[in-house]
Amino acid sequence: MEKQYSDDTFLARWISGELTPEELSEFKKSKDYKSFERINKGAQNLSVPAYNKNNAFSKLQEDINKKTKTVKLIPNWAYTAAAILVVALSLLFFLNNKSTHFKTGVGEQLVVTLPDNSKVNLNANSSIKFKEKDWSENRELKFSGEAFFDVEKGSSFRVKSGEGIVEVLGTEFNVISKNNFFEIKCYEGKVKVLNSGNNDLAILTLGKAFRVHNKENKNWTFIEKTPTWIQGESSFKDMPLKQVIKALEDQYEIKFDISLINLNRRFTGSFTHKNLKLALQTVFTPMNINYTTSKNNTIILKDKK
Template sequence: MKNPYSDETFLARWLNNDLNDRERTEFEKSDDYQKYITILNKIEKLESPDYNKKKVFNIIRSEIQEKSKVRTFIPKWTYGIAATLLVLIGFFFFFDNSTSYSTDYGEQISFKLLDGSEVVLNSKSELKFKKSNWNNDRKVKLVGEAFFKVKKGSDFVVETESGRVKVLGTQFNVNTQKDFFEVTCVEGKVKAMDNYASNEAILTKGKAFRIANNIVENWETETAEPGWISGETTFTNTPLKQVIHSLENQFNLTFDKKNIDQNMRFTGSYNHTDIKLALKTIFVPMEISYTFNNENHIVLVKE
């Protein structure tokens, strides 16, 4: 049977996004296409520190060029390429040796890390860490919000998209989203900073630090565990955008926000048990009307 692809380097050119429109269209209609997409999607999710996409691509391309010389009814090089990709996936999963925890809407989970440090993860959040070399490099990656009770020992680092926290045995809360980074120290001492180390602060008990839309803020707060752990989320002069994001994560909601100013600030709290009371508590004082467009979509309008 004729090779279904135009030349021996077809898959290499596809991986490098060099196909012409006709080749791309025909390939996307083939049975093989979705198989390769699935494999590559798995590779994209790997986070091994030794993972080098360019190196992997070169290995795959080399295999393609070598194995594509054999053609049968089901081309042998197809199996060779797939096998190469699967071996690479297995290799990186083996050495990645990572663990992750995540939560759904309105969900919280608590767990212990390898050194006995405790973490409580808030709704729609994720935490990842590497098991390998943990004793020498205690580092976790956080998306969302979490409360940490860190055991004393070597340095402990929390990395996020918008900033980092470095501690040495303490209790603290981290809330992070795109363009938002907030740290509150409950016990001990922490160092909070953006990812460029251009803004940083040493926080002790009752101190808080925030970077929101490139604005740096420091303030004092209560020293107890964050209220969200016991079912009540509290805000201190927080941009409304972050308050709405919290409501979305807690109650599985979406909001039409185009008719309000999301930079407005809110101070107060809402309870997790009653969605209507939560909306009233936040939006009535801010003179914002809210209307359910359907069960999970709300339209906001400034009065």
């Protein structure tokens, strides 16, 4: 809020009409005033005990005659109403700052339309979070997993993840951000790639890709018009084997035991999202990796001798 009212009696005195003209004038000029006024009108509809000035005066005289040290001039109901205002304003603040959150599960895809009509196609086990109320001033969202973004032109658009940041104006791009792995492919327009410390890493244009893995950067080009995973097939070029296995786990309800294989290898190829047996064959057969299923349905991977 623009100003914090540290005086505990301020709201109560305002409700009771006991502010000085100077205090009231300054209060009305504040950005907070309209919010307080709106909630106060609602509070006026609450049922509160009637305040009898004569009875209050008589009680005051009795207190004086008893030499009471502290005299309460503001009725208790005014403090109650002020407390209601504080609670209501806290709720209003919470609702105004609430984030919108979308998440996919194993093998799921979800298309999300953002407030500016930009679209985000989430791949399996991915999520985005953004504040819809502030979107027109701050087109920024938090992201994890894999997604394809089709961004409407406008103010700067930022995708923030634990692995890095992508900043654009209007473009199409694909992002993967998972466990120390960060990959961006630009399908249209121009993309700026930054690390989590806001330092520039790369500028990408149509058909350019960039990857950070284990603190190593890699650039390459591609020719496909859209990500193949949208059509039900994940494709990879020189991809760390660990990331390919993670992609299989994201698309199928399975877990892998990777303790018996060499993960320091790269995979170029693809696998289908519609047939687990075929997907396992197309990934592990050319890699000379045997796979068997244990009793707990974990797939054990083992390098061939």
